[in-house]
Amino acid sequence: MVLSLSSHNVIQYLQDAGLCSSEDGPSDKSELPGSSQNNFNLLVTLADNRQLLIKQERNANNNDGAPHELFQEWLFHQLLQQFPVLGNTSAIAPLVVHFDEENSILVRSYLNEYQELATLYHNNEIFPQEIASAIGTTLAGLHRATYNRREYRDFMATAPQGEFRYGFYNPAQGVGSIGPEIFGTVTTDALKFYVLYQQYESLESAIADLAYSWNPCCLTHNDLKLNNILVHSRWEQLDNCLIRLIDWEACSWGDPAFDLGTLLASYLGIWLKSLVVDPTIELEESLHLALTPLEILQPSIIALIRAYINAFPMILEYRSDFISRVIQFAGLALIHQIQEMITCWKHFNNVELCMLQVAKSLLVVPEQAVLTIFGMSESEILNTVAKIHKFPQPVKEQQLLQIYYEKTRLRGC
Ligand SMILES: Nc1ncnc2c1ncn2[C@@H]1O[C@H](COP(=O)(O)OP(=O)(O)O)[C@@H](O)[C@H]1O
Ligand SMILES: [Mg+2]
Incomplete structure (x- = not known):
């Protein structure tokens, strides 16, 4: 993991990833309550009221055989893209907008x-x-x-x-x-x-x-x-x-x-x-x-x-x-x-x-x-x-x- 995500650097990160621009104006960010212990979760509200959930897996390099979690979600998202017939059901429709494997960061649209x-x-x-x-x-x-x-x-x-x-x-x-x-x-x-x-x-x-x-x-x-x-x-x-x-x-x-x-x-x-x-x-x-x-x-x-x-x-x-x-x-x-x-x-x-x-x-x-x-x-x-x-x-x-x-x-x- 190269970057440790925090409320201080998250907006810069989203801008670098092309998910928002500096013209989007001030944004609101808060830590999501009730998150699991493995992940760091941040909810960001952009100026146009779009909400993004940003997740970082803190201990992604586990070697116990269990799958890397965010990678699995990304894989599922890719599956829905490749086989759209599966993602047609609204209840499982894709939400992921970005995945950064190197830093174990996943960004999802937030359904408010x-x-x-x-x-x-x-x-x-x-x-x-x-x-x-x-x-x-x-x-x-x-x-x-x-x-x-x-x-x-x-x-x-x-x-x-x-x-x-x-x-x-x-x-x-x-x-x-x-x-x-x-x-x-x-x-x-x-x-x-x-x-x-x-x-x-x-x-x-x-x-x-x-x-x-x-x-x-x-x-x-x-x-x-x-x-x-x-x-x-x-x-x-x-x-x-x-x-x-x-x-x-x-x-x-x-x-x-x-x-x-x-x-x-x-x-x-x-x-x-x-x-x-x-x-x-x-x-x-x-x-x-x-x-x-x-x-x-x-x-x-x-x-x-x-x-x-x-x-x-x-x-x-x-x-x-x-x-x-x-x-x-x-x-x-x-x-x-x-x-x-x-x-x-x-x-x-x-x-x-x-x-x-x-x-x-x-x-x-x-x-x-x-x-x-x-x-x-x-x-x-x-x-x-x-x-x-x-x-x-x-x-x-x-x-x-x-x-x-x-x-x-x-x-x-
Ligand atoms: N796309 C979303 N829209 C609305 N709420 C969400 C969304 N993703 C997550 N949440 C809220 O955040 C909580 C934690 O997210 P989740 O992906 O389940 O992470 P964890 O791995 O911490 O359980 C969820 O239980 C839900 O309340
Ligand atoms: Mg959960």
């Missing part, structure tokens, strides 16, 4: 008429089904259009200059190996999480199975949580442009169930973070005492999955266990949420403990968890879509005794 979906849900406590349906349809459209298409896969295999890509990153990872250094880095409360995680053999083995059966077959967002989805401020009056999916920094060739699972976990997070927990209350009771009960979220969760299957019914032919895998990936995403709370926010308490129990159920007994999460069976979820499409009956896999499983820490495919 939109707000984060997480904020809409949080501030208004409403969960409109049409928003969830729009997300399901958009996501299915992307997965369906790229499914098993070699040209897109090859494109997404492009590596940053001077580097090689040996395979696609497998995001189905459990908690990595834990050494004595853990005592110095996490709080005493948080140690409970690692102790429990290691005690649950069934959990580790379910994650290992999931990682093993991870099947990269289409373009996936890979970080589809509610704050990476924007919703138009006038969504009630619009039929189109309701939502925008942003933050394509983790996108890659991946497993479609991973995206839906991550999103489902984000919805479940609203419920779980509102739990009333106390050592004197049983978990079951806590789950029912939530300030945002699961029943309030269920119509949106069901609308999401139904819209997805409606727009991409073939997924059930390709993977008859698709819904179960979505549930399992949701469990895994909850575990990742807990890890993030521990490492970034140094936080772990009874709420996270409950989250771990729920995550375990989703991963270990997904067929039963479907009933709890959706409030209905898989066939009931699918009955509205089944009237239009004829689905094959799920074939029960032979119960073979598994005597060996790949460790979850495997990367690549």
Whole structure:
């Protein structure tokens, strides 16, 4: 990295890059709140009221095999340019206006008429089904259009200059190996999480199975949580442009169930973070005492999955266990949420403990968890879509005794 971007040099940088001119007059710049730890984000408002979001990746030279984030978003943008048929959907239309690989800087048009979906849900406590349906349809459209298409896969295999890509990153990872250094880095409360995680053999083995059966077959967002989805401020009056999916920094060739699972976990997070927990209350009771009960979220969760299957019914032919895998990936995403709370926010308490129990159920007994999460069976979820499409009956896999499983820490495919 040659240049370290700051509010002092950003305007000069934009002028040098030809993104604004000195005649544009005084501009307003502010650091964007709620940004991730890896990136430095600045919002610049130009004199003509155009707004640009400028991002710089601070530690782009990581060597852990995970893709360079801003490069991935740039690659996705290039893909949409090269294959315009993909970018025709307004919800994923291109936003990137500039990429500087040498300095790891990416500039996006900022959509000031939109707000984060997480904020809409949080501030208004409403969960409109049409928003969830729009997300399901958009996501299915992307997965369906790229499914098993070699040209897109090859494109997404492009590596940053001077580097090689040996395979696609497998995001189905459990908690990595834990050494004595853990005592110095996490709080005493948080140690409970690692102790429990290691005690649950069934959990580790379910994650290992999931990682093993991870099947990269289409373009996936890979970080589809509610704050990476924007919703138009006038969504009630619009039929189109309701939502925008942003933050394509983790996108890659991946497993479609991973995206839906991550999103489902984000919805479940609203419920779980509102739990009333106390050592004197049983978990079951806590789950029912939530300030945002699961029943309030269920119509949106069901609308999401139904819209997805409606727009991409073939997924059930390709993977008859698709819904179960979505549930399992949701469990895994909850575990990742807990890890993030521990490492970034140094936080772990009874709420996270409950989250771990729920995550375990989703991963270990997904067929039963479907009933709890959706409030209905898989066939009931699918009955509205089944009237239009004829689905094959799920074939029960032979119960073979598994005597060996790949460790979850495997990367690549
Ligand atoms: N093009 C955009 N239009 C409007 N808001 C945006 C846009 N891009 C990002 N944001 C806002 O900035 C936040 C952080 O941007 P994001 O790309 O998700 O970065 P991070 O990697 O920090 O999560 C988003 O959650 C969203 O609220
Ligand atoms: Mg984000």
